[in-house]
Amino acid sequence: MIWRRYRNELIITLSMLLMIVSLLYRHNTIKRLDRVNGEVKASLAQIGEIIALKKQWGDEKLTEKISRIKHSIDAEKIKQFTVRSKKLTAVLKDLSDTEVNALIVKFENIAVQITKLEVKRKGEVYNMEIRCKW
Numbered sequence: 001m002i003w004r005r006y007r008n009e010l011i012i013t014l015s016m017l018l019m020i021v022s023l024l025y026r027h028n029t030i031k032r033l034d035r036v037n038g039e040v041k042a043s044l045a046q047i048g049e050i051i052a053l054k055k056q057w058g059d060e061k062l063t064e065k066i067s068r069i070k071h072s073i074d075a076e077k078i079k080q081f082t083v084r085s086k087k088l089t090a091v092l093k094d095l096s097d098t099e100v101n102a103l104i105v106k107f108e109n110i111a112v113q114i115t116k117l118e119v120k121r122k123g124e125v126y127n128m129e130i131r132c133k134w
Contacts, residue, residue: 056111062086062134065110069103088112088132094125107132 003010066088070081073092077099080091095103100119107114107130116131 053111057134059111062110062112066112066132069106069110073099073103086134088130090128090130092128092130095128096124097126100126100128103128103130 063083063086066083070078070090077092077094078090079093080089082089092103104117112132112134114130114132116129118129120127
């Protein structure tokens with residue numbers, strides 16, 4: 001009998017409770033969707049970077065760029081300079097400090113992976129060994 005008396009209040013209470021639950025559900029869904037969209041954007045940015053790096057590393061002109069570096073060095077300073085199957089092994093001797101810095105900068109600006117870089121100082125000159133792959 002009492003429920004008939006408070007029927008309208010009960011309906012309003014249940015409808016308010018349903019509205020609050022739906023509001024919380026909507027809020028959580030929007031938050032989850034925003035997080036997923038952020039993850040997708042980050043993944044797309046990473047994929048773009050990977051594609052750009054693959055283009056740089058897969059460039060057919062890398063061997064030509066490295067041979068240009070060889071021609072920029074004096075022949076008497078080259079002890080060994082071999083390029084085989086996308087790998088470079090170079091041993092250079094009697095280099096000045098500016099030449100060593102310039103060579104290191106050139107190798108860092110080319111899309112190669114430097115596996116070994118060893119620079120030894122003998123008085124005023126430097127000996128350098130570098131191994132790269134691409």
